[in-house]
Amino acid sequence: MSATRRLRLLLVPAGLFVLAIYAWPTLLLLRNAFNEVGPTGALVAAWSLKTAADTFADGFTFELTWNSIWLSLVATAIALALAYPLSLFLFRTTSRWRGVLAVIAILPMLISGVVRVFGWLAILGDRGLVNGLLQWLGLISAPLKLVFNWTGVTIGLAESIMPYMILALLAGFGQLDRTLEEASRSLGASPFRTFLRVTLPLSLPAIVLAAGLGFVLSMSAYITPKLLGGGRVFVLATEIFEQATTNTNWPAAAVLALYTLVLLLVLLAFSNLLARRLRR
Amino acid sequence: MPTRRLILKTGLATIAMPAVLRAQGLSGQITLQSYSGIFQDNYTKAVIEPFIAANPGVKVNFVPGGTSAQMVGTIRAQKADPQIDVSIMDVTTSSIGNLEGLFEKLTPAEFPVLDELLPEARKAGGEFGPAVTFDHLVLVYDAALTPPLAKLADLWRPDLKGQIALSAPPNIQGLALTAMVEKMEGGDYRKSIDAAMKKLRELAPSVNTFEPNPDGYSLILNGVVKVATGWNARSQLYGDQSNGKIRTLLPPEGSVFQINTINLSAGSKNRAAAAAFVRHALSQPAQKAFTERMFYAPTNAKAQIDAKAVARTAAAPESRSTMIPLDWNDILKVRDQWNNRWRREVIAAAR
Amino acid sequence: MSYLELAGLQKRYGASVAVDDVSLAVEKGEAVALLGPSGCGKTTTLRMLAGLVEPDRGAIRVDGIAMTNLPAHKRNMGYVFQSYALFPHLSVAGNVAFGLEERRRPKAEIARQVEDALALVRLAGLDQRRPRELSGGQQQRVALARALVIHPSVLLLDESLSNLDAKLRDAMRHEIRSIQRSLGITTLFVTHDQVEALTMCDRIAVMHRGRIAQIGTAEDIYERPATRFVAEFVGRANALPATRGPDGKVLLWNEPQPVTAPASGEFDVFVRPQRMRIVPLSEAVGAETVRVSGRILRSVFVGDHVEVLVEGAGGQLTVEMPSGSPALAEGAEVAVIWRAQDSLPFPREAP
Numbered sequence: 001m002s003a004t005r006r007l008r009l010l011l012v013p014a015g016l017f018v019l020a021i022y023a024w025p026t027l028l029l030l031r032n033a034f035n036e037v038g039p040t041g042a043l044v045a046a047w048s049l050k051t052a053a054d055t056f057a058d059g060f061t062f063e064l065t066w067n068s069i070w071l072s073l074v075a076t077a078i079a080l081a082l083a084y085p086l087s088l089f090l091f092r093t094t095s096r097w098r099g100v101l102a103v104i105a106i107l108p109m110l111i112s113g114v115v116r117v118f119g120w121l122a123i124l125g126d127r128g129l130v131n132g133l134l135q136w137l138g139l140i141s142a143p144l145k146l147v148f149n150w151t152g153v154t155i156g157l158a159e160s161i162m163p164y165m166i167l168a169l170l171a172g173f174g175q176l177d178r179t180l181e182e183a184s185r186s187l188g189a190s191p192f193r194t195f196l197r198v199t200l201p202l203s204l205p206a207i208v209l210a211a212g213l214g215f216v217l218s219m220s221a222y223i224t225p226k227l228l229g230g231g232r233v234f235v236l237a238t239e240i241f242e243q244a245t246t247n248t249n250w251p252a253a254a255v256l257a258l259y260t261l262v263l264l265l266v267l268l269a270f271s272n273l274l275a276r277r278l279r280r
Numbered sequence: 281m282p283t284r285r286l287i288l289k290t291g292l293a294t295i296a297m298p299a300v301l302r303a304q305g306l307s308g309q310i311t312l313q314s315y316s317g318i319f320q321d322n323y324t325k326a327v328i329e330p331f332i333a334a335n336p337g338v339k340v341n342f343v344p345g346g347t348s349a350q351m352v353g354t355i356r357a358q359k360a361d362p363q364i365d366v367s368i369m370d371v372t373t374s375s376i377g378n379l380e381g382l383f384e385k386l387t388p389a390e391f392p393v394l395d396e397l398l399p400e401a402r403k404a405g406g407e408f409g410p411a412v413t414f415d416h417l418v419l420v421y422d423a424a425l426t427p428p429l430a431k432l433a434d435l436w437r438p439d440l441k442g443q444i445a446l447s448a449p450p451n452i453q454g455l456a457l458t459a460m461v462e463k464m465e466g467g468d469y470r471k472s473i474d475a476a477m478k479k480l481r482e483l484a485p486s487v488n489t490f491e492p493n494p495d496g497y498s499l500i501l502n503g504v505v506k507v508a509t510g511w512n513a514r515s516q517l518y519g520d521q522s523n524g525k526i527r528t529l530l531p532p533e534g535s536v537f538q539i540n541t542i543n544l545s546a547g548s549k550n551r552a553a554a555a556a557f558v559r560h561a562l563s564q565p566a567q568k569a570f571t572e573r574m575f576y577a578p579t580n581a582k583a584q585i586d587a588k589a590v591a592r593t594a595a596a597p598e599s600r601s602t603m604i605p606l607d608w609n610d611i612l613k614v615r616d617q618w619n620n621r622w623r624r625e626v627i628a629a630a631r
Numbered sequence: 632m633s634y635l636e637l638a639g640l641q642k643r644y645g646a647s648v649a650v651d652d653v654s655l656a657v658e659k660g661e662a663v664a665l666l667g668p669s670g671c672g673k674t675t676t677l678r679m680l681a682g683l684v685e686p687d688r689g690a691i692r693v694d695g696i697a698m699t700n701l702p703a704h705k706r707n708m709g710y711v712f713q714s715y716a717l718f719p720h721l722s723v724a725g726n727v728a729f730g731l732e733e734r735r736r737p738k739a740e741i742a743r744q745v746e747d748a749l750a751l752v753r754l755a756g757l758d759q760r761r762p763r764e765l766s767g768g769q770q771q772r773v774a775l776a777r778a779l780v781i782h783p784s785v786l787l788l789d790e791s792l793s794n795l796d797a798k799l800r801d802a803m804r805h806e807i808r809s810i811q812r813s814l815g816i817t818t819l820f821v822t823h824d825q826v827e828a829l830t831m832c833d834r835i836a837v838m839h840r841g842r843i844a845q846i847g848t849a850e851d852i853y854e855r856p857a858t859r860f861v862a863e864f865v866g867r868a869n870a871l872p873a874t875r876g877p878d879g880k881v882l883l884w885n886e887p888q889p890v891t892a893p894a895s896g897e898f899d900v901f902v903r904p905q906r907m908r909i910v911p912l913s914e915a916v917g918a919e920t921v922r923v924s925g926r927i928l929r930s931v932f933v934g935d936h937v938e939v940l941v942e943g944a945g946g947q948l949t950v951e952m953p954s955g956s957p958a959l960a961e962g963a964e965v966a967v968i969w970r971a972q973d974s975l976p977f978p979r980e981a982p
Contacts, residue, residue: 175719177714177716179714180716182683182703183710183717183718183777184718184729185682185683185702186682186683186706186709187729187730187733187778188704188705188707188730188734188781189733191702193704193733197729201720202718202720
């Protein structure tokens with residue numbers, strides 16, 4: 001047995017694990033997608049494409065797709081705009097508080113999604129922190145609708161994906177070398193020009209990585225849209241959940257889940273391609 | 281024909297005999313699946329504990345099942361190897377389980393208590409598990425609201441703008457509300473819900489959330505909204521627990537029954553004990569105890585319930601008279617359609 | 632007034648002083664080395680000059696213009712980093728053009744100047760390569776071209792050759808020196824390698840503990856070290872502990888010597904190994920010659936010379952003899968002699 005071949009044996013446990021927790025359920029999902037439901041919601045075992053046909057004949061499916069993609073894009077953009085400078089600071093700082101700061105930055109990751117969402121309700125609600133402050137300052141007379149709508153979901157989602165994006169950015173900043181910025185400064189570039197010409201292009205692979213992660217997490221997030229959406233925010237993830245757990249319509253949920261999976265794989269392949277071109 | 285009657289009686293007794301004998305020597309463990317939270321607490325106190333006291337050999341394991349749809353999903357997933365013996369869930373989902381063969385048919389021979397039930401309780405399950413509780417949709421509101429809520433039409437009051445939490449379809453509260461508004465507008469949900477859609481569309485801007493989490497009662501108690509749709513039993517109990525901070529209104533325009541059925545899983549591993557529990561849950565003492573504790577209307581017609589408690593349930597005569605006769609099986613068939621109309625016509629108007 | 636002037640530069644990091652009162656005057660076109668061990672403050676001095684580190688005190692002037700408060704990008708100094716710091720996302724041409732682009736020069740002029748600069752460092756034709764596709768020496772040349780193409784007022788080289796292998800380093804040393812001479816560019820060169828300093832620069836500033844210990848030509852520094860540290864750091868030296876005899880005469884290895892002693896205190900006498908000669912004990916010496924006796928411990932052939940280790944009453948010393956000198960037997964008793972003027976007495980430092 002060659003060394004490489006023996007090395008490959010190390011993949012066996014992980015491979016089996018992935019097979020057990022991922023491949024098998026996906027197969028079950030695939031099987032379910034071919035089932036049908038009766039008029040009152042009872043499952044009818046079948047090998048048919050009726051559920052899929054119904055799902056894609058419904059214009060709402062594409063509305064959901066667009067909603068999901070748009071929400072994910074906006075949330076990722078906001079999270080990136082906040083996470084990027086923060087990560088850059090964390091990557092750079094020599095402060096002895098660096099470790100503590102890094103932990104604080106990714107702390108939300110360790111808090112359950114439900115608890116975090118209720119935190120946002122306290123901040124964004126009609127009588128929440130933001131509205132209270134704005135009213136106290138006399139800037140608004142009636143509370144702004146910041147929650148139970150797309151605004152709230154976008155804010156909540158951006159916050160929930162931010163820690164993951166910070167970690168991805170920090171991991172991807174490998175090429176970023178302070179000396180390169182000093183070289184740029186010494187060649188006559190102002191700090192801003194240095195950022196544009198050196199720091200930003202060199203952190204682009206990290207940005208693509210983080211944005212890809214944020215996007216995938218946003219697309220599959222359902223707790224935040226569910227709890228902060230006030231029933232007004234319809235995305236693929238909430239619809240899958242709704243079909244599976246309120247309508248008892250497993251076949252429809254399976255079709256939507258597989259559709260979302262394919263959508264994500266296509267988008268991931270695209271972002272990988274982009275990242276590879278940038279790294280070249 | 282006395283002889284024949286005698287034989288028949290003896291025969292029945294002989295058939296019933298083993299069941300009785302078995303009941304006396306019951307042992308093992310059964311798993312009951314139903315709603316969590318205050319339902320679990322009160323059901324445990326009022327129904328499960330007396331059952332265990334009468335059957336010391338049996339252990340009852342209560343599994344919180346989430347929503348009714350999640351419960352039927354759990355049972356569906358365990359079809360080959362059932363882990364749950366008895367489920368109490370909404371009739372709209374138990375009927376799915378009945379159709380899929382997840383639950384057993386119950387016979388009056390084995391479950392004589394079936395004959396004590398109200399006709400509509402029997403009808404709810406057909407040949408399968410019957411209704412074990414009745415409830416109805418109510419409006420729940422903040423006791424500090426002035427003037428207090430008096431009718432369904434009050435939801436459209438301008439002072440309630442942004443103060444309403446209601447559960448949109450596919451949640452059954454939303455389905456029930458649709459039928460109620462249609463009737464308020466002089467229509468009949470079986471023919472059309474156009475009037476309800478038009479009226480609800482006007483309500484949309486007043487709605488704070490179409491998906492109250494964790495539920496409307498909590499949102500009122502936390503000051504997020506002033507009015508919510510809710511179920512009578514929980515609303516009554518929360519009202520008591522909060523020292524009257526929330527109040528319950530049965531809309532004079534009419535309401536809709538919500539029915540929970542009790543269901544025996546096909547292939548239960550401890551069928552004898554499970555069946556005994558079903559009989560107990562439907563029995564007069566258990567029905568009485570649970571109604572007096574949590575204000576679900578009883579399904580056992582013979583249960584002798586404290587008049588004060590009855591007045592706070594759907595079983596009160598004035599409640600029964602305003603109920604809209606609604607067949608949940610009909611609603612299930614139009615659920616997707618109603619759901620889509622809500623999304624496009626009602627919720628879209630609230631953005 | 633000199634072209635480049637550093638006056639009283641100081642930089643502290645917390646309690647430690649990195650650079651303490653460094654003053655230096657450099658003429659136009661002159662190349663000066665900042666030589667010293669790591670941590671002596673030479674790189675910090677260079678970075679203060681480039682504007683990458685802000686001095687706590689002191690002033691920097693170039694051609695009479697105060698630079699101290701100018702940001703790095705306005706100083707027009709060419710900096711070649713130890714790691715070269717080439718932009719990995721830009722081609723060779725892109726790297727070299729960077730500074731010109733920041734100066735908003737016309738495209739055609741940039742192209743021409745980049746071409747010239749690459750030709751100057753003998754990299755013509757590699758302009759479209761990425762830095763990582765180049766060898767270390769080529770990267771070094773790109774860095775040099777990039778720093779030169781902006782026509783800097785001062786060229787700053789930070790340990791620029793330390794990442795190259797020995798052979799390449801030798802070649803680059805001469806190349807940089809000839810480019811520097813032909814362009815007549817004022818250069819400050821930080822190094823810990825005395826050979827680099829001695830061969831590439833007009834003058835050398837030896838730095839020690841944040842201060843300049845001595846400034847002078849290579850010969851000044853080598854032949855007339857101002858401090859014990861300079862004598863130790865530049866070139867090799869034997870340090871012979873000296874004692875004072877009863878008559879005030881200086882004793883080395885217990886023998887009286889024609890060496891002038893400092894006024895007071897303990898001291899050592901420094902002698903370069905190649906200024907020493909080994910002679911038979913019997914050989915007579917003149918009055919102006921220092922002579923100690925000892926036994927040959929070891930004799931090592933190192934190519935261009937032979938190193939001989941001699942042990943005597945006061946310890947050990949090393950003598951460098953030209954190759955081809957008569958072989959000396961280990962263990963032989965010999966005398967070591969040198970001219971009195973080659974003796975450099977320095978006070979003994981408290982450890």
